[in-house]
Amino acid sequence: MVSKSKIKKKKQDDNVQSYFFLLSGENPELASYEFESIVSTLNILVELKISPDNRVIVFQIGSNMQKTSSSKIISYLMKRVTLVHFSCKQLFQVDFKQFPPQSFHELISTIDTSAVRDLIPHTSFSVFTKRIGEPIEIHKPRLLTQELSSYLGTQIIQKNPTKRVKLDNPQEQFITILSKHGLWFGQLVSHSLRKDVQQRAAHKRPFFHPSSMNPLLQRTMVNLTALKPGEWLLDPFCGAGGALLEAARLGIHSIGVEINRKIIWGAYQNLKADKIANDQTHLIFGDATQLSFKKGSISAVVTDPPYGTASSTRGFDLQDLLITFFREIRPLLGPKARVVLAIPSKIEIEDQIAQILHASYRKFLQYVHRSLTRKILVFIIPEKPNKHFYSDNRKWK
Ligand SMILES: C[S@@+](CC[C@H](N)C(=O)[O-])C[C@H]1O[C@@H](n2cnc3c(N)ncnc32)[C@H](O)[C@@H]1O
Structure with missing residues (x-):
C-alpha cells in the first residue's frame, strides 16, 4: 500500500x-x-x-x-x-x-x-x-x-x-x-488541425504527381525548420509544390526549384488554385545543384529529393545528387539555418551531409509502407563556423 x-x-x-x-x-x-x-x-x-x-x-x-x-x-x-x-x-x-x-x-x-x-x-x-x-x-x-x-x-x-x-x-x-x-x-x-490537414490530400489538387508527399508530413517538415511567419524557406526539389503550400498556410514564404518542366507547370497550377499561396511563393525552373543565391542568405531548406520509381533523379545516383547539392548549398546557408530532409531509411548519408554542412543533426524514422521507411533528418548549422560537427547522439566527434 x-x-x-x-x-x-x-x-x-x-x-x-x-x-x-x-x-x-x-x-x-x-x-x-x-x-x-x-x-x-x-x-x-x-x-x-x-x-x-x-x-x-x-x-x-x-x-x-x-x-x-x-x-x-x-x-x-x-x-x-x-x-x-x-x-x-x-x-x-x-x-x-x-x-x-x-x-x-x-x-x-x-x-x-x-x-x-x-x-x-x-x-x-x-x-x-x-x-x-x-x-x-x-x-x-x-x-x-x-x-x-x-x-x-x-x-x-x-x-x-x-x-x-x-x-x-x-x-x-x-x-x-x-x-x-x-x-x-x-x-x-x-x-489540433491535424484532420483538416489530412483531408487536403495531394490527389485533390489540380495537378497530382505520384511522388507527392502527404500534406501532414510536409507540414511537419516545415515546422521542423523552426521558421517564424514572414521568414523564407527553400525547397530545391519541390515537385508539385506540397511543402510550399503548407509553408504558405503557416505564413512562411518560400522558393521552390524544380527541374522537370511538366511538374513545375503542375506546381504553378497548384499554387494558383490555392488562395493561401500568394506572391510570397516563388517557383524557379532549374537545377538544385546550380543555385545562385547570395552567400549566407538561406535560413531553411525543406526537401524531399527524388527517389523510387515515381520521381526521377535524371540518371544520377541519389547519393551523388545529394552530395553535389549539399556542397553547392553549404555557403548559401546562414548561421543556425536548418535543413530538413526526407530520404529512404536505407540510404546512409547523414554523416557525410553533416560533415559537408558542419552541422549537428537529429534523425527520426517514419514507417510509410512495407517497402518504405523514411528517415527525416534535421541538420542544424552552428551559429559560428566550426571545424567539428555533432553526430546524432549529440556528442562531439
Ligand atoms: C520526390 S519529388 C518532390 C515531391 C514534393 N515534395 C511534393 O510533395 O510534391 C522530387 C522532385 O525533384 C525533381 N528533381 C530531380 N532532380 C532535380 C534537380 N537536379 N533539380 C531540381 N529538381 C529535381 C524531380 O523532378 C521531382 O519532381
Whole structure:
C-alpha cells in the first residue's frame, strides 16, 4: 500500500498557467521535436516538461503573461502543430514516477480535487479519460477510465453544484490523460488541425504527381525548420509544390526549384488554385545543384529529393545528387539555418551531409509502407563556423 504522503503531488501554482498537450503516438520523438521547434519560434520564456514516453508535454507560461496572450500562444501552437491531438488547460497533475498506484482507491487518493473548485457556473460539461501507453497495473483496468471519469465528474458537481453533466455536445469538456507515468487533468482548449490537414490530400489538387508527399508530413517538415511567419524557406526539389503550400498556410514564404518542366507547370497550377499561396511563393525552373543565391542568405531548406520509381533523379545516383547539392548549398546557408530532409531509411548519408554542412543533426524514422521507411533528418548549422560537427547522439566527434 502506498501512503498518500509518499506520492508526489503537483498542485497548480496560481501564478503559472499550465497547458498540456497529447502528442501523437505514431512517432512520439518526432512529435516532441516538432513541438519544441514551434515553441522556439515564440519570443517568450516558457518551461516545457515532456513525459518520459514523449506523449505528454506540459507547457508553463509565467505569471507575467496576460491571460489573453497565453490563449493567443496556445492557438498559434495548435494551428501549426501536426503531431498533437489536443491541448488542455491543466487543473492538476499527479506524477507516478516513484509510486504508481495499485488500486483505484489509491489512484483517487493521489488526486487533489481542490483545483476543480470555482469553475464557470451554470454550464454543461463532460469528463473523458484517455489511457495511453502501457497500462498501469491496477485492479479492474477495463473499468478504470469510466470509473475515473465518473469520480471526477462527481467531484466537479460537488464543488460546483450549478454545473450539470451532458455527454453530448457539452459547453465544457474535461479530459484526463492516464499513463503509467502520471495523470493530467484539465479543460479542453482545442483539437489540433491535424484532420483538416489530412483531408487536403495531394490527389485533390489540380495537378497530382505520384511522388507527392502527404500534406501532414510536409507540414511537419516545415515546422521542423523552426521558421517564424514572414521568414523564407527553400525547397530545391519541390515537385508539385506540397511543402510550399503548407509553408504558405503557416505564413512562411518560400522558393521552390524544380527541374522537370511538366511538374513545375503542375506546381504553378497548384499554387494558383490555392488562395493561401500568394506572391510570397516563388517557383524557379532549374537545377538544385546550380543555385545562385547570395552567400549566407538561406535560413531553411525543406526537401524531399527524388527517389523510387515515381520521381526521377535524371540518371544520377541519389547519393551523388545529394552530395553535389549539399556542397553547392553549404555557403548559401546562414548561421543556425536548418535543413530538413526526407530520404529512404536505407540510404546512409547523414554523416557525410553533416560533415559537408558542419552541422549537428537529429534523425527520426517514419514507417510509410512495407517497402518504405523514411528517415527525416534535421541538420542544424552552428551559429559560428566550426571545424567539428555533432553526430546524432549529440556528442562531439
Ligand atoms: C520526390 S519529388 C518532390 C515531391 C514534393 N515534395 C511534393 O510533395 O510534391 C522530387 C522532385 O525533384 C525533381 N528533381 C530531380 N532532380 C532535380 C534537380 N537536379 N533539380 C531540381 N529538381 C529535381 C524531380 O523532378 C521531382 O519532381
